[in-house]
Amino acid sequence: MLKSAIGRLRLLGLLEGISLLLLIGVAVPLKYLSANPSLVRALGQSMACCSCFLC
Numbered sequence: 001m002l003k004s005a006i007g008r009l010r011l012l013g014l015l016e017g018i019s020l021l022l023l024i025g026v027a028v029p030l031k032y033l034s035a036n037p038s039l040v041r042a043l044g045q046s047m048a049c050c051s052c053f054l055c
Contacts, residue, residue: 009054016050023047 002008027039 012054016054019047019050
């Protein structure tokens with residue numbers, strides 16, 4: 001999977017998708033239920049890093 005450029009692109013896309021699902025499905029509800037935005041900040045930064053590598 002990592003031997004070709006398409007394989008690396010697929011892997012980065014997968015990582016970005018997983019980080020988005022974690023951000024929306026876990027971090028945002030926890031932010032509003034517990035009033036603690038630290039998890040959103042951490043996952044948001046990791047998603048932004050994945051997006052930068054993808055572009």
